[in-house]
Amino acid sequence: MLLLNETIPRNDKVRLLWRGETRISITPFKPLPEPKGLEAIKGEIGQRWPMTGLLDVLKEAALDTGLLEAFETSASRVALSREALDRRLLLCLYGLGTNAGLKRVAGATPDVSYDELLHVHRRFIHAPALREACARVANATLAIRNAAVWGDAGTACASDSTKFGAWDRNLMTEWHARYGGRGVMIYWHVEKRATCVYSQLKRCSSSEVASMIEGVLRHCTDMEIQRQYVDSHGQSAVGFAFCRLLGFELAPRLKAIARQKLAIPEAGMRARLPNLLPILSGAINWDEIEQQYDEMVKYTAAMQTRTADPEAVLRRFARAEVMHPDLQGAERTRPRGQDDLSMPLPSTGSLPPGNP
Incomplete structure (x- = not known):
């Protein structure tokens, strides 16, 4: 805060205004120029692989990474040969991933029937294997x-949600108040160079803050996330507190940045x-934070050890009719009609850092 006071x-690009509700004025950045050589790279790729199909890309990825070894059967034995099983797994993953469906894929493949693909789908493809x-x-x-x-992979990650239409018979289908229409949400975590490290299915009304924390804690890649970028819907005062205790920094793009306030330490x-x-x-x-600090550590440890789901924990702090005791102190010290940009907490001490 002292550094901000000296440099502002x-x-x-940033001006602070003394009158009106809008106190922070930010000048948007100009778009960056296109990198040199990008057009040449696109042209070379188009010449080398002009008509590469998605199924060929999936096959090459399976050969290079061994991803098909993650799919194990739920039955007691496997009668198929490894070659036949891998071929049917690739066809099933292609049909499900492109939303073409198993029937259409089987119709375009003469020597594989729909029943054979359906058998592999039911016995081998499940959520843990896909993850x-x-x-x-x-x-x-x-x-x-x-x-x-490509540069260093870094430790920063960005996350956001995308709405997909879904039938009413899907138990997670809800009406989206902002986008309209019935559907579900897919929440993505993408690292700096556009590699997806985690994705999850969520309801339209569920908390994006909880989904953000879920992705940082549950992603199974080798990446270590130390900074998480989100939009306005992926942050809250409670989210800032739990991200601090979990050992990573929350960096949101605030839509209402002009009306934000900064809390001072003393x-x-x-x-x-x-x-x-x-x-x-x-x-x-x-003093209020010190009194409730043990409770905050308890909830944080429950999320980190998978004892409790992040959405279930955050729901306890979002109920307006019954305010959680850990939030009462923060509400009493916050001026009415103002939102604090951050919610500082003491050092985490012996709490395990970041990703488990």
Whole structure:
């Protein structure tokens, strides 16, 4: 906060206003120019592989990463040969992944019937196997990258959700209040170079903050996430608190950034921050945090050890009719009509860091 107070007078992109509800004015960044040589690379790829099908890409990925080894049967024995099983697994994954369906894939493949693909689908393809296969592809992608060309993989990740239409008979289908229409949400975690490290199915009304925490804790790749970028729907005051305790930094894009306030560590610090006076709110109640700190660590450890689901934990802090005791102190110290940009907490001490 002291560094921000010193540098903001020289920042030509951010201005602090003294009047009105809009106190923070930010100038948008200009789009970056297209990297040199990108057009040449696209042309060379088009000449070498002009008509490469998705099924060929899936087959090459399976040969390079061994992702098909993650699919094990739920039956007591396997009568199929490995070659026949791998072929049917590739066809099933292609039909399900492209939404073409097993019947259409079987109709385009003379020597494989729909019943054979359906048998493999029921006996071999399940959620844990799919997660293991996706993790193998992501780890192989991260390992094979040339750092001189792609740069360091880093420890930053971005996440957001996408709405997909779904039939009403799907138990997770809901009406989306913002996008309209019935469907479900897929929440993606993507690293800096556009490799998906985790994805999850969620309801339209479920918390994106909980999905963000779920992806950071449950992704099975070799990537270590230390900073998580989200949009306005993926952050909250409670989310800032749990991310701090879980050992990674939450970096949201705030839609209402113009109305945000900064909480100060102590009341006497206002005199040391003359350039930030328009956006300063009340002082943090450290005594209240100290009293509820053990409870916060308990909930954090429950999420990290998979004893409790993040959405179930965050739901306890979001109920308006019965406020959780751990939030009462923060609400008493927050001025009415203002949102704090952060919710600082003491050091985590002996709590295990970051990803388990």
